[in-house]
Amino acid sequence: MTYSLPKLPYEANSLAPAISERTIDFHYGKHEKAYIDNLNTLIKNTEFEDEPLEEIIRRAEGPLFNNASQAWNHIFYFFSFSPDGGGEPTGELAEAIRRDFGSFKNFKEEFEKAGASIFGSGWVWLARDDYGYLQIISESNAGNPLRMGLTPLLTFDVWEHAYYLDHQNRRLDALRHLWSIIDWDIIESRF
Numbered sequence: 001m002t003y004s005l006p007k008l009p010y011e012a013n014s015l016a017p018a019i020s021e022r023t024i025d026f027h028y029g030k031h032e033k034a035y036i037d038n039l040n041t042l043i044k045n046t047e048f049e050d051e052p053l054e055e056i057i058r059r060a061e062g063p064l065f066n067n068a069s070q071a072w073n074h075i076f077y078f079f080s081f082s083p084d085g086g087g088e089p090t091g092e093l094a095e096a097i098r099r100d101f102g103s104f105k106n107f108k109e110e111f112e113k114a115g116a117s118i119f120g121s122g123w124v125w126l127a128r129d130d131y132g133y134l135q136i137i138s139e140s141n142a143g144n145p146l147r148m149g150l151t152p153l154l155t156f157d158v159w160e161h162a163y164y165l166d167h168q169n170r171r172l173d174a175l176r177h178l179w180s181i182i183d184w185d186i187i188e189s190r191f
């Protein structure tokens, strides 16, 4: 199977000021493109060639895991946004957030804090377990909660390439901006 870079469901200039067109062009158009190209090269003639990407993430190690997971993580991240995003989740996800974090406001603060605290590159995740309970998971580098048997719902990329052009070293500011473009309908559909 050959992977390609999916077209984003919004214009590259439509998420500013949370994410600029320049960051989309580099982060999605170049960084994510490179992970997908590397993945295509690395799966050739391996047992993973015809496996679903999620299965590669669960079982592969080394460069194949890194590139497969980065390819998946970025699509998951960039397909969480909408120029009309923001606000709060509703329905069962909203109830689960209140149950497990006390309030949506408290969840956002814990999520930002977890993301800001990751040393070096990584991803902060909201994931649910098989019983529907929510957890905030901090992962280094290409880490993905699929490897822990959890279902990812939301992620913020904390690699410097995600925010440096727009926010320089201010990672926490960059993460706080992302709430305004989260499409909660998409996040709820993953729950």
Ligand code: MN
Binding pocket: 027, 031, 074, 157, 159, 161, 162
């Ligand atoms: Mn990234």
